[in-house]
Amino acid sequence: MLVRHNTKLLEQAIDLQIKRSAIPTLQAEAAAHDKIARANAFRRMASGAAIAMAAIGIGVGVWLVFDRDPTVIQPEPPVAQNQPSNPNENLPKETKKSEDRTPGEETIAEEGKTDKLKSPPIEQPTPPPADPANPDTFDFVKFANRKVTYAGSTWQLESGHHFESEKNPTWDTAWCYTRRLANTGVEVQVSLVNRPSPTSTPQAPVSANETLASVGLDDNSARELASRCLWLDEASFAPGDFDMGPERKEAAAAAEELSVQDGWDAIGNDLPGMPAWNVSLEQCQAQCEADRRCLALTYDKKHSACFMKNNGSILVRSPDAVMAAKGAIKANLQYSSLVFAKDTVVVGGAYANVRSNYADCVLACAADQRCLGFNFDGPNKMCAVLDTVTSSSPFKGVVSGVKATRS
Template structure:
């Protein structure tokens, strides 16, 4: 005989017991889910803020770029009070011939005048061909102020390149507009360094583009230290002074070389002396091995050693035959 019992109440009691036992677990799961949702929300907020900052940065960058382009494209304001002349303008060229250098040349645009004013000084250029080279002869006229109608002083010079070094050769100067040019104004060493003699410098000085008139070589005022614009007649051999009875001098003691220079070895310079005295001085001094005489300036360079002779127009050199390298140097001069 089977007996059936009603267990529904028991099952409900067990279900209630299990449900109560699972409450802490459900609460823990709910808290974990809430924390997860908060973390996700915070992450989304941070991501959105970062995206917003990036967008703002891009927007500011584009704005700055556009503003810069507009600034570069817009013309600068003209402020007359701050405009200053260029202290080193390009010097214009003045054509040869007797014309008013204040007026532009025929066919030349007005934007390229013949005269440029810088710090109350007007400059003018002229191209001159000499010794197979083109020389730029420049003249500067100084004014005391912009209102002056006449310049106060003027000077003329040229620039040349010597072994990669720019050498400035002062050609002439005028103290007043009524004065004739004084030329040459460069020293002898500078002229020799530029491979020019006094006659070459005087020729260039006669081509200076002065603002009022032209001057020929004969118009130039030569300083007292330079005797005459024309060279002395060429001397093939020096005339030795007559030997004295007590100290007879040997004949043909020097090897002479006209139009040659012996660079270096200068231990004394005698100025404003004749060629004969220069030869006599070297002959009478044991230290002297050779000499070079500038025929135009009349300068005597006494030398204690003999170097290699170089061609130089306007110079006369003599070398004692007793010098150690006299034979070699004499051979180079021939």
């Protein structure tokens, strides 16, 4: 009995197994075809590049041939001679013996050449690494401030010190100044001292005379104030230690020089303790020149009395007086036309009657254009100023003055 079995599934399984076994062969064939394709592509690119280079070379050659000037004679190429490439190769070679070398020196030996010394490398200083957390500070100023009392006022002195670097042991330049409300109502900066270096002579004063005068200072008082500036190097200077410069020295000398006028009296502004009795005019002048506070004086010839003054503004006629003023205030002097009489009262219209001393009474009338005369009652310390004057009469204890035309 013949039995037929269905072998379709078995055939499919065998066919699948055959295909699986053929996979590596197919992959190898695909890789081979890929390599062949890449090689062909690279060969085509190389051929194209070679053709391009050949075309460029042909073009350059054609340009050289057709562009050359036929009239120019081209130099003949040099004829090669049978000479050795190195003319010294047949000569005996010199070599430096090892025993002739200096110990410790490096040499470079070349064939056919004498060994030469090789100079040792120069060591360059390596800069210290910068610390990013603590960078250096350059070009800065440190200040030292001080409050002082001078001439009855408080002054703020500020001293600046300039440093090139924080690593420098000391400053390179320094200065001192103060700020003050000027007589114009504007605050000004008054430069007192310049120190070009820690060891050089300080220069003072620095500001112009006009600036000093606007805050009530002159060269002498400015140097007095400058001597009190505070410095980081703890330096101290006396007023005479400062350098003023030649021009300023001449101006200062002129400001200190006394100008004498006979027959005039500088009213008021007496220094404490005045007068000085039993002195000559020369002694009075010498005392004023030696005292920086003294700017003017009146010498009473009749009583040999010296009145030194810290200012001088109004001058009145007095035959028994000699007046002298320093150049610093000479331009501020005003000559009054008042004529005085003792034990005499002036009759007229009084527009003010106030308690005062004699000097202030004279100054009040001399400075007021409205005033034409005054009466000073010595026993009662009363001052009457008049804007009209009609006559005069004797009156004991009263000193009067009347403005007249200056002759």
